[in-house]
Structures are given as structure tokens and as C-alpha cells.
Amino acid sequence: MSRQLIGSLLVAAIIVAVTIIAVTAQLGPTSAAELDSREERQDQRLDQQEERREDRQD
Amino acid sequence: MDLVQGNPTEVKVVLASVATALAIYQLVLAAIFYRKLRPSFLDGGPAAFTHRASGDTIAVLLIVVAIMCLSYFELEDSAFHAVTGFLLLVVLAVKVVVIRWWHSAGRFLPVLGISVFGLLVATWASTAGAFLA
16 A cells, blocks of 8 residues: 555656656756856857957057 | 846736636646546545645636736736636635535536636636737
């Protein structure tokens, strides 16, 4: 009886875990934090390229 | 403090999807304790206990999702979603009242349960399902 109870609760926990993993994987890296850091890295790269260009011109 | 760190839609989609997945499991558990299904590995008693525990979890998730909907989004964003979501919470509240206090209306529990499931799937499909598609 208690084994059945633990088993059925465990199945519920597995359903929760699998759903979170599947939905998160489907959503992809679209979190606002991820997009912000991506944008920041891109800005840094552009700044560095611009600095290098200016150095070459001098 | 922003608990969802600027991702209210994503968090809402995950929570609503978990509630919907658990609701499908609820149907299976209900079929077992109403003896529509008789698997050898699970009796009615444990199935009923897990159904109640899982149902409590779903209720908490739905309340959190509803608060997020009202806090972050406008009602005009999706009228169908707003109507099904509102009806879902009403039917769920009636179901909780019947389970806890109004025992004489217990014969309506299967109908209420199926209604909660149908409304939950419709509410999920109208936003989370469309967002994931």
C-alpha cells in the first residue's frame, strides 16, 4: 500500500520534472537575462572593433 | 524584486504546462479510484490520495498563474483566454467546496473534475500551447 502511494507520488514528480525540461527546451534561450547578456556582448565586440579601427587610422 | 527576472510569459507557460500535465495524470488516477481502470499495480486508496495531493498542487499553480496573468497582462489581450481562465477558477472553487464541505453534492464531482480538465486544456491551449507551437 505505502509502496503504491510512494510510486504514484513519484510518477507525479517525474511528470513535473519532464514537463519543465520539455517546455524549457522548447522555449530555448529566449530569457530576458540571456538576451540582455547577448546584447551586451555584441555591444562590447562592436566597441572593440571600433577602437581597433581608430587605432589603425591614427 | 522581480521573481521572474523579466520573463513572465515563459514562467507562466512552464507553470501552466506543469498544471496541464498533472491534470492528465489526474484523469488516470480518477479513473482508477472510480474503478473504470483496474491496474494490478495501483489500488483505489493510493490513487485517491495522490489525486488529492496532485490536485492541491494544480490549484496552487493555477492561482499563481492567474495572479501573474492579472499582474502582467491586460484582459483585452485574449478574451477567450480570460473567459476560460475565469470559468476554470470558478469551477475549481466549486469543486474544492464540494470536496471539503458540501458532501451531499459529491455525485457531481466527476462532472466538475472533467469540466476543470476541459477548461484547463482550453485555457492552456489558448496561450501556452500557441506560444510553444
